[in-house]
Amino acid sequence: MAERKVHHLSLALFLGCLGFGSWMAATSRLELPPILFGAAVVAITHLVTVPAPSGEHLYLGIGAATAVAFLVDDPAALLGTLSLGMALTYLILIARRTRSMSVRSQYLGEVTALMAFASTVVVLRQPSGYSSDQHGLVLAIVATAGIVWFAVRAMARSLVGLEREDLSARFLWLLALEDWAVIVSLFTAGALFGLAWEHMRWWAIPLALLPYAFSHLAFVRYNNTRVTYGQTIRALAQIPEVAGLATPGHSERTASVAVSIARDIGMHPDEVSELEYAALMHDIGRITLNEPAILRAGYTDEDLARWGAQIISEAPFLEKVGELVREQHRPYRSIGEERDETVPLASKIIKVASAYDQALHDQMLSPVDALELLHLGSTYDYDPDITASLRRVVGARGDLEMLS
Amino acid sequence: MFLAVGFVLAGAGILVWLLLPGELPEPLPLLVVFAAVGVYFDWTAVEINDHLVISTSLLVQLTAAVVFADSQPVVAVVIIAALSPFQPIDFKLRRWFEPAFNFGQLVISAAAAISLFAYLAPHAAVDAQNLPRFVLAATAASALQGALNFTFVQFIFRTVFGARQVRPWSNMLSIMLPYLGTGLLAALLGGAYHMIEDLGPLTLPLIFVVFFVSQMTFVSYARLREAQDSTLRGFVKALEAKDLYTRGHTERVAYFSELIGTRMGFNGTRLEKLRWAALIHDVGKLAVPRDLIRKRARLSGNEYEQMQTHVHLVEDLLAEVDFLQPMVDIAAHHHAHFDGKGYHGGHEHEGTPSLEARILAVADSFDAMTSTRSYRVALSQDYAFSELRQHAGTQFDPEVVEALIEIIESRGERYGSPDVDSEEEARRRAEGVRLDG
Numbered sequence: 001m002a003e004r005k006v007h008h009l010s011l012a013l014f015l016g017c018l019g020f021g022s023w024m025a026a027t028s029r030l031e032l033p034p035i036l037f038g039a040a041v042v043a044i045t046h047l048v049t050v051p052a053p054s055g056e057h058l059y060l061g062i063g064a065a066t067a068v069a070f071l072v073d074d075p076a077a078l079l080g081t082l083s084l085g086m087a088l089t090y091l092i093l094i095a096r097r098t099r100s101m102s103v104r105s106q107y108l109g110e111v112t113a114l115m116a117f118a119s120t121v122v123v124l125r126q127p128s129g130y131s132s133d134q135h136g137l138v139l140a141i142v143a144t145a146g147i148v149w150f151a152v153r154a155m156a157r158s159l160v161g162l163e164r165e166d167l168s169a170r171f172l173w174l175l176a177l178e179d180w181a182v183i184v185s186l187f188t189a190g191a192l193f194g195l196a197w198e199h200m201r202w203w204a205i206p207l208a209l210l211p212y213a214f215s216h217l218a219f220v221r222y223n224n225t226r227v228t229y230g231q232t233i234r235a236l237a238q239i240p241e242v243a244g245l246a247t248p249g250h251s252e253r254t255a256s257v258a259v260s261i262a263r264d265i266g267m268h269p270d271e272v273s274e275l276e277y278a279a280l281m282h283d284i285g286r287i288t289l290n291e292p293a294i295l296r297a298g299y300t301d302e303d304l305a306r307w308g309a310q311i312i313s314e315a316p317f318l319e320k321v322g323e324l325v326r327e328q329h330r331p332y333r334s335i336g337e338e339r340d341e342t343v344p345l346a347s348k349i350i351k352v353a354s355a356y357d358q359a360l361h362d363q364m365l366s367p368v369d370a371l372e373l374l375h376l377g378s379t380y381d382y383d384p385d386i387t388a389s390l391r392r393v394v395g396a397r398g399d400l401e402m403l404s
Numbered sequence: 405m406f407l408a409v410g411f412v413l414a415g416a417g418i419l420v421w422l423l424l425p426g427e428l429p430e431p432l433p434l435l436v437v438f439a440a441v442g443v444y445f446d447w448t449a450v451e452i453n454d455h456l457v458i459s460t461s462l463l464v465q466l467t468a469a470v471v472f473a474d475s476q477p478v479v480a481v482v483i484i485a486a487l488s489p490f491q492p493i494d495f496k497l498r499r500w501f502e503p504a505f506n507f508g509q510l511v512i513s514a515a516a517a518i519s520l521f522a523y524l525a526p527h528a529a530v531d532a533q534n535l536p537r538f539v540l541a542a543t544a545a546s547a548l549q550g551a552l553n554f555t556f557v558q559f560i561f562r563t564v565f566g567a568r569q570v571r572p573w574s575n576m577l578s579i580m581l582p583y584l585g586t587g588l589l590a591a592l593l594g595g596a597y598h599m600i601e602d603l604g605p606l607t608l609p610l611i612f613v614v615f616f617v618s619q620m621t622f623v624s625y626a627r628l629r630e631a632q633d634s635t636l637r638g639f640v641k642a643l644e645a646k647d648l649y650t651r652g653h654t655e656r657v658a659y660f661s662e663l664i665g666t667r668m669g670f671n672g673t674r675l676e677k678l679r680w681a682a683l684i685h686d687v688g689k690l691a692v693p694r695d696l697i698r699k700r701a702r703l704s705g706n707e708y709e710q711m712q713t714h715v716h717l718v719e720d721l722l723a724e725v726d727f728l729q730p731m732v733d734i735a736a737h738h739h740a741h742f743d744g745k746g747y748h749g750g751h752e753h754e755g756t757p758s759l760e761a762r763i764l765a766v767a768d769s770f771d772a773m774t775s776t777r778s779y780r781v782a783l784s785q786d787y788a789f790s791e792l793r794q795h796a797g798t799q800f801d802p803e804v805v806e807a808l809i810e811i812i813e814s815r816g817e818r819y820g821s822p823d824v825d826s827e828e829e830a831r832r833r834a835e836g837v838r839l840d841g
Binding site for chain 1: 599722726
């Protein structure tokens with residue numbers, strides 16, 4: 001989505017939230033101070049994020065919204081609190097001079113999803129009337145609203161994200177599903193607080209916050225380790241390059257192209273990260289070349305792939321990655337025959353991405369000529385489906401227009 | 405052996421004594437649920453190397469104590485505790501000592517802790533008025549359980565493995581804090597169960613879901629860390645395997661460093677950091693052409709420079725990984741001398757290197773002396789010790805040297821050739837047998 005459009009849309013949503021929220025607050029049976037207090041809590045929790053397994057940062061706001069849904073019986077008060085909360089969030093974003101596109105387009109998604117959440121609660125509660133002691137029923141209603149929230153949010157994000165370079169809708173959906181654990185613990189914390197407040201008063205705060213803090217800590221740690229693990233592999237993958245045994249930057253570029261292709265095809269996020277590791281380390285076998293005896297004896301691509309796989313497979317967790325590296329030299333079919341199904345998709349992607357980068361940086365070809373070269377190899381070496389995806393990826397990156 | 409039998413008998417005795425009156429906690433199905441959740445958490449438990457993480461199974465036990473506060477809390481918790489130590493992996497590996505010891509230990513400490521709990525909050529109804537009392541009781545029980553666990557494990561380590569773990573009592577607060585938090589949380593969760601009317605048992609899934617999710621995330625966190633560890637370890641192993649003489653060097657240096665670190669009272673994260681530093685201390689050499697490393701003659705100035713450049717390039721590479729950065733610093737300084745007068749990469753070091761770097765230096769030199777090189781066979785352990793002692797105070801930190809010698813002697817391990825007591829002898833013997841890769 002164009003930047004201007006996102007800008008205007010988020011401004012419109014803010015005004016909508018402010019107007020609708022004030023109207024609802026005015027007509028609600030609840031006094032104004034508690035509504036404003038709730039709105040402030042919703043806004044503040046929208047400023048705090050937790051790193052989720054998909055690598056995305058989720059706002060804690062939905063936890064506060066869940067608590068509000070339990071505490072407020074009056075539909076107008078619920079809608080008013082959440083709308084005013086989101087309006088306040090926008091003001092805080094402006095005050096912090098957050099101009100970044102991503103935050104604004106996230107705001108679009110958050111507001112839409114939260115409104116869907118509130119409407120679901122209101123609609124489902126209407127026929128059953130309001131009675132604050134039917135906790136089980138409220139729990140079921142809010143849980144349903146939570147599922148609606150999740151679906152709307154994922155949909156909104158894939159709509160906004162779709163026009164972003166190379167992310168396929170399927171990939172974005174799978175990515176959103178990876179985060180269910182974070183969402184569940186946010187909901188639960190909100191629900192615990194909402195249910196306990198009436199009976200336990202201030203004790204409800206540690207009751208809801210302590211368990212959440214525990215899982216928050218777990219998510220933060222998991223995320224930190226995920227990042228440093230990636231960095232470690234990146235660093236190890238570059239050892240052949242700093243040793244002068246491989247082209248500098250080749251593994252990094254190959255990995256970047258390979259990941260784009262995988263996302264374009266719509267591979268599962270887990271497979272994409274395996275592919276990324278394999279692509280980063282696809283040349284690690286070259287470290288063996290600092291043995292003079294091996295240089296004298298000569299070697300083939302298959303040898304390099306095998307040596308690389310041997311090194312990688314020393315780490316039990318990377319067995320699958322080692323497998324992908326071992327198979328990277330194999331052709332996708334024998335000439336005139338059907339595709340060889342035993343060659344992993346990821347290995348075929350690495351082969352194409354690596355060849356593309358070599359064509360650009362070793363043979364100094366233009367992107368168009370490099371693609372031409374890969375098309376020429378489509379009878380045997382390079383799977384045409386992957387080459388077609390590469391063409392889309394390269395097109396989306398703007399490499400082709402640059403030259404024409 | 406007798407010890408394990410003793411623990412089992414004590415545990416079984418308590419269990420029988422509690423169950424004999426035949427008064428089971430009510431409602432029974434709820435107890436089954438708690439036991440199942442407790443067992444599940446114990447089976448999936450992971451060890452994470454610091455004290456921040458509370459034990460989820462302890463939380464389940466204490467929550468059960470509050471939930472069953474008005475109906476035999478001690479019996480309820482002891483049943484849950486008695487079930488958890490038996491894990492499928494133990495049966496598969498035919499281990500019996502650990503589960504037996506754990507069974508006895510857990511039953512004893514659970515019985516003691518929950519008795520304290522029941523004493524502090526006797527048959528009171530869990531309501532808003534009594535909640536602070538339950539918080540106090542559960543926190544006290546948690547602290548007692550923590551202290552008992554800690555004591556038993558220390559005791560068993562001393563008597564069975566002969567290791568003297570130096571854990572200063574000043575650490576006690578940081579060990580106790582999570583237990584206090586667990587107690588507070590258990591009281592609140594149990595309180596929520598009693599106090600949220602008409603929802604009652606439905607609160608339980610809410611309560612456990614949070615812990616299920618956290619546990620799951622911690623498990624994947626621990627697996628990821630293990631993955632990271634084994635990746636680096638595997639790489640180093642695979643790469644150094646090419647060189648016959650340095651094979652296993654990194655692993656051994658990591659092992660010696662860890663021994664010294666434990667001896668000097670390191671724990672948790674600090675010990676882990678030291679091990680990582682040891683694992684990467686030679687990675688730089690991977691990028692150096694083999695013939696340069698294997699060269700027997702002295703390296704020319706040019707060659708030495710070439711080697712250093714490669715080493716530094718890899719160090720810079722690893723230093724880009726945020727969390728490896730301090731480890732790279734340690735590794736880069738392990739050639740520096742204790743008295744601040746060593747040379748490394750042509751730069752004179754200012755001041756004393758960090759304790760970690762001093763430990764790594766001793767571990768590295770000890771392994772270098774006690775393993776075979778291309779030009780000499782391994783030296784004897786006694787020679788290596790006396791050599792380390794001789795350079796203590798100048799090249800090595802005397803305290804670190806003594807720590808290494810003490811721990812290796814107390815463990816009765818022996819390294820190096822049995823009777824090669826001088827460099828000359830080692831070189832002469834190497835003339836006979838040459839191991840060329």
